Amino acid sequence: MGDMGLVVVGAGGRMGQTLIRVIHEMDGVQLAGAVERPGSPSLGRDAGEVAGVGTLGVAVTDDPLAAFAKADGVLDFTTPAASVEFAGYAAQARIVHIIGTTGLSSDDEAKIAAAARHATIVKSGNMSLGVNLLATLVKQAAKALAAADFDIEIMEMHHRHKVDAPSGTALLLGQAAAEGRGIGLAESSVRVRDGHTGPRQTGTIGFATLRGGSVVGDHSVILAGTGERITLSHHAEDRSIFARGAVKAALWARDKKPGLYSMLDVLGLA
Numbered sequence: 406m407g408d409m410g411l412v413v414v415g416a417g418g419r420m421g422q423t424l425i426r427v428i429h430e431m432d433g434v435q436l437a438g439a440v441e442r443p444g445s446p447s448l449g450r451d452a453g454e455v456a457g458v459g460t461l462g463v464a465v466t467d468d469p470l471a472a473f474a475k476a477d478g479v480l481d482f483t484t485p486a487a488s489v490e491f492a493g494y495a496a497q498a499r500i501v502h503i504i505g506t507t508g509l510s511s512d513d514e515a516k517i518a519a520a521a522r523h524a525t526i527v528k529s530g531n532m533s534l535g536v537n538l539l540a541t542l543v544k545q546a547a548k549a550l551a552a553a554d555f556d557i558e559i560m561e562m563h564h565r566h567k568v569d570a571p572s573g574t575a576l577l578l579g580q581a582a583a584e585g586r587g588i589g590l591a592e593s594s595v596r597v598r599d600g601h602t603g604p605r606q607t608g609t610i611g612f613a614t615l616r617g618g619s620v621v622g623d624h625s626v627i628l629a630g631t632g633e634r635i636t637l638s639h640h641a642e643d644r645s646i647f648a649r650g651a652v653k654a655a656l657w658a659r660d661k662k663p664g665l666y667s668m669l670d671v672l673g674l675a
């Protein structure tokens with residue numbers, strides 16, 4: 406099999422540019438296309454120039470269908486509305502779709518699951534090896550420590566430009582904790598506290614969101630007992646950890662049947 410041709414959508418964004426650089430550096434993959442939204446200042450420019458790696462001979466386009474027709478996969482870190490649209494196009498083109506976009510509604514999730522009947526989709530709120538390993542540790546810890554004895558709180562901090570909260574990673578870690586406890590996350594999560602909240606309700610999973618500066622992504626899961634506290638943390642120092650994970654997911658998905666997979670499947674941690 407030759408190199409896998411990958412389209413980067415949202416090519417001018419923080420993750421889009423990182424993905425172009427990582428594809429340029431990695432073996433087994435090549436940049437087959439670069440897509441931005443209509444009106445973007447990146448349109449018509451060389452994708453390599455946009456990402457700061459020199460000329461690659463791939464011009465940024467606003468025509469995803471034409472780009473997908475010439476590719477084996479698409480790497481998508483954009484917006485919920487764009488990812489839903491791209492899922493339909495990727496299913497039509499029968500190519501692999503890697504989705505890192507966060508902040509999706511349950512309606513968006515349902516549309517993506519429907520597209521996965523025809524396309525091989527890998528979707529995760531965090532594509533790094535470290536966070537996915539952390540999720541397995543959180544699940545174990547939550548299972549081992551009874552809700553009556555240990556409260557679970559999840560704290561995250563991201564850069565000032567991030568638009569969704571809690572982060573996709575915080576929700577992924579919350580899901581792992583809920584699975585460890587054998588409870589549903591939706592019913593047990595406390596996503597905001599403000600004013601006279603009353604005492605903490607046993608068995609809930611709390612979230613705290615911080616935003617500021619250039620923080621790439623910090624997450625801590627705190628298991629707080631009486632007289633002792635366990636903190637499981639991950640600190641992302643560079644966006645290339647997510648981009649390398651996304652490329653790894655695309656290569657893994659290349660020979661898989663249509664379906665909706667996660668990074669835990671890709672990394673053998675499921």
Ligand SMILES: NC(=O)C1=CN([C@@H]2O[C@H](COP(=O)(O)OP(=O)(O)OC[C@H]3O[C@@H](n4cnc5c(N)ncnc54)[C@H](OP(=O)(O)O)[C@@H]3O)[C@@H](O)[C@H]2O)C=CC1
Pocket residue numbers: 414415416417418419420421440441442443445482483484487504505506507508529530531532533573647
């Ligand atoms: N799962 C993971 O491991 C990670 C997930 N993320 C998630 O990825 C997403 C993007 O993050 P980030 O790169 O920081 O955000 P950016 O805003 O920097 O990038 C998003 C890019 O997508 C573009 N875009 C929006 N709509 C379309 C469209 N219809 N067609 C083509 N391009 C479009 C935007 O263009 P414009 O700005 O011109 O509107 C922008 O260039 C977020 O949801 C974030 O949470 C981020 C890092 C890791």
Ligand SMILES: O=C(O)C1=N[C@H](C(=O)O)C[C@H](O)C1
Pocket residue numbers: 507530531563567571572573574575621622623641
């Ligand atoms: O928006 C970001 O930057 C990030 N988003 C993802 C999330 O919502 O968890 C992953 C990473 O933390 C960076």
